[in-house]
Amino acid sequence: xxxxxxxxxxxxxxxxxxxxxxxxxxxxxxxxxxxxxxxxxxxxxxxxxxxxxxxxxxxxxxxxxxxxxxxxxxxxxxxxxxxxxxxxxxxxxxxxxxxxxxxxxxxxxxxxxxxxxxxxxxxxxxxxxxxxxxxxxxxxxxxxxxxxxxxxxxxxxxxxxxxxxxxxxxxxxxxxxxxxxxxxxxxxxxxxxxxxxxxxxxxxxxxxxxxxxxxxxxxxxxxxxxxxxxxxxxxxxxxxxxxxxxxxxxxxxxxxxxxxxxxxxxxxxxxxxxxxxxxxxxxxxxxxxxxxxxxxxxxxxxxxxxxxxxxxxxxxxxxxxxxxxxxxxxxxxxxxxxxxxxxxxxxxxxxxxxxxxxxxxxxxxxxxxxxxxxxxxxxxxxxxxxxxxxxxxxxxxxxxxxxxxxxxxxxxxxxxxxxxxxxxxxxxxxxxxxxxxxxxxxxxxxxxxxxxxxx
Ligand code: SAM
Numbered sequence: 001x002x003x004x005x006x007x008x009x010x011x012x013x014x015x016x017x018x019x020x021x022x023x024x025x026x027x028x029x030x031x032x033x034x035x036x037x038x039x040x041x042x043x044x045x046x047x048x049x050x051x052x053x054x055x056x057x058x059x060x061x062x063x064x065x066x067x068x069x070x071x072x073x074x075x076x077x078x079x080x081x082x083x084x085x086x087x088x089x090x091x092x093x094x095x096x097x098x099x100x101x102x103x104x105x106x107x108x109x110x111x112x113x114x115x116x117x118x119x120x121x122x123x124x125x126x127x128x129x130x131x132x133x134x135x136x137x138x139x140x141x142x143x144x145x146x147x148x149x150x151x152x153x154x155x156x157x158x159x160x161x162x163x164x165x166x167x168x169x170x171x172x173x174x175x176x177x178x179x180x181x182x183x184x185x186x187x188x189x190x191x192x193x194x195x196x197x198x199x200x201x202x203x204x205x206x207x208x209x210x211x212x213x214x215x216x217x218x219x220x221x222x223x224x225x226x227x228x229x230x231x232x233x234x235x236x237x238x239x240x241x242x243x244x245x246x247x248x249x250x251x252x253x254x255x256x257x258x259x260x261x262x263x264x265x266x267x268x269x270x271x272x273x274x275x276x277x278x279x280x281x282x283x284x285x286x287x288x289x290x291x292x293x294x295x296x297x298x299x300x301x302x303x304x305x306x307x308x309x310x311x312x313x314x315x316x317x318x319x320x321x322x323x324x325x326x327x328x329x330x331x332x333x334x335x336x337x338x339x340x341x342x343x344x345x346x347x348x349x350x351x352x353x354x355x356x357x358x359x360x361x362x363x364x365x366x367x368x369x370x371x372x373x374x375x376x377x378x379x380x381x382x383x384x385x386x387x388x389x390x391x392x393x394x395x396x397x398x399x400x401x402x403x404x405x406x407x408x409x410x411x412x413x414x415x416x417x418x419x420x421x422x423x424x425x426x427x428x429x430x431x432x433x434x435x436x437x438x439x440x441x442x443x444x445x446x447x448x449x450x451x452x453x454x455x
Contacts, residue, residue: 001193002028006202009189012239020268027268032193035093035272036077037119038067039154040126042087042388042432049430053082062271065096067126070271081405081429084452086153086385091119094190094265094272095236098183099123101263101277102232107131107348108178113166113221116143118150120181120234125156130330133347134159135177137169141361148364149452155386158330158345161364162357166220172356179230180221184214190236190267190274211241215249222254227284231257234277238266243276250280258283301333301346301353308336311372315341318370318377322424326391335365339373340380342366381449384426384433394421396437396444397428405429408437408446411453416444 002025014021036057038045045067053059058072070093071077078090099120104110106129115121116138125134136151136159138144144163151159162169187207191198218233225231233250235242244262251257260279267274304312312334319326332345335354344366346352357365368380389395396416398405404414408427416439426433427444435452437444 001196002026004196004199005192006199008204009199009202012204016238016240023268024266027266028193030267032073032273033093033271034071034073034090035062035068035096036071036088036090037065037096037123038069038088039086039122040067041155042085049082049087053080062093062096064265065093065100067123068093068096081400081409081434082432084153084409085429085432085434086155087432089119089122089150089154091123092194092236092273094267094270094275095119095183095234096123097263097265097275098232098234098277099127099181101261101279102179102181102230104128104132104179109133109176109347109349109352110135110179110181111169111173111177111221111224112136112181112183113169113217114138114183114185115161115181116140116147118147118154120183121147121159122150122154122156124181125151125154125159128158130158131348132158133345133352135162135173135352136160137162137164137166139163139165141363144361144363151364152368152382152385155382157343157367157386158347159364160344160357160362160366163361163363166217168360170220170223172360173224175224175226176351177224177229178226179232180225181232181234182217182221183234184210184217184242186210186214186235186237186242187239188236189238193267193273207237207239207241210237211246214242214246215253218246218250219253222250222257222282225282227256227282229282230260231280231282232277233280234275236273236275238274238276243278247278247280256282256284300355301350302355304334305336308334308341311336311341311370314372314377315370318379318424322379322393323383323387323391324393326387329367332366334369336372337365339371341369341372343369378447379424379436381435381447381452384436387426387433389426389428389431389433392426392433394419395426395428395433396420396439397430400429405434406454408434408444408448409454411446411448411450413446414444416442420444 062068368382
């Protein structure tokens with residue numbers, strides 16, 4: 001692979017790294033490292049199931065992320081039913097460093113400005129807990145859809161996925177967030193090992209274009225940070241233009257920001273594809289406080305419409321029957337888009353509400369609860385994935401190796417085990433819900449969304 005590196009890239013690396021360029025360039029011929037991150041909302045390394053997975057996947061801890069593990073490539077954890085159950089997220093090991101350094105705290109309001117496919121977003125959502133709020137944004141519609149699906153799989157009830165350009169969000173959310181993650185679109189020099197095609201796009205002019213775009217996005221991010229708030233900036237590229245020099249330009253442009261730290265992960269020094277992270281803090285000041293008043297003017301929580309209230313009441317009747325021990329939803333409000341009922345989380349302090357999404361595309365305006373059909377409620381896939389087994393009235397539980405589990409994941413109807421009550425039940429891999437089925441006359445009718453079925 002090293003022979004395929006663009007000569008201008010090799011020249012620039014040699015200038016930047018001097019004698020270290022040789023081991024760095026040699027790393028492009030070394031094997032890649034693979035990582036997964038446990039989802040603390042569903043389980044932990046203390047769970048008995050983890051002890052079984054550890055040797056199966058060849059897991060080894062990643063030093064900079066307490067929930068992160070290297071895995072052996074041939075283990076293919078993306079194919080395991082626990083992946084479909086949202087027990088872990090596959091993420092490149094060094095990419096796990098950004099959210100750890102951003103260090104979101106439970107209950108905070110956080111924006112992930114460039115969030116798809118959702119590695120950092122799902123990591124942040126888990127750290128925020130049920131009182132926190134994550135707005136996960138992605139500018140490209142198709143990628144925003146993937147982001148929504150990943151948030152659903154991980155059961156993030158505290159997250160809203162939006163699809164907007166950064167300037168539009170900055171207008172809507174001035175001085176709003178406690179923390180912002182900007183994992184910027186970059187020239188991807190750390191992606192060459194994974195995706196050799198990325199090399200074809202690379203050129204000095206592309207690096208320059210990326211840096212200009214990054215500065216533009218950071219300006220908008222800075223405007224959305226509360227006084228005292230923290231901005232995490234990261235890239236998976238190595239050049240200084242998109243990293244240290246970009247941060248210097250940001251500090252010149254935004255005097256309210258102070259640099260707290262920068263970190264680099266190098267592929268020739270650690271097991272990871274490489275990452276740059278900078279943590280900046282808004283030093284405070286008055287200019288953003290006026291902006292806060294503007295956000296408040298965007299309106300307060302309105303009571304739900306009659307239709308929405310009725311849909312919510314129907315859902316509650318459904319939940320009383322099929323989810324009798326459903327944990328309380330986070331503070332929030334129901335919203336109805338056509339037939340689709342969502343629960344929009346407000347986060348702590350209640351500054352966020354449905355009015356703030358008006359005019360913005362939101363592929364996932366909170367936890368999807370149900371589809372409201374004419375005379376019935378169809379529970380949403382996201383709901384099954386966001387609930388623990390104890391919430392449900394009954395469940396169809398299968399062993400990991402059972403043919404029924406595989407058949408369910410392929411979209412087939414399967415025979416129910418003894419003792420499962422009829423009607424809506426989650427199908428589970430062991431104790432972890434994978435999705436819904438409806439039991440009638442001993443058969444579990446498959447309600448796994450078509451796009452998520454195994455081929
Ligand atoms: N944070 C993601 C994760 O951990 O899974 C990866 C984000 S990726 C490095 C950068 C993202 O920025 C891409 O999804 C890309 O579509 C998006 N993007 C591209 N141009 C953008 C722009 N002008 N403003 C905001 N985001 C942009």
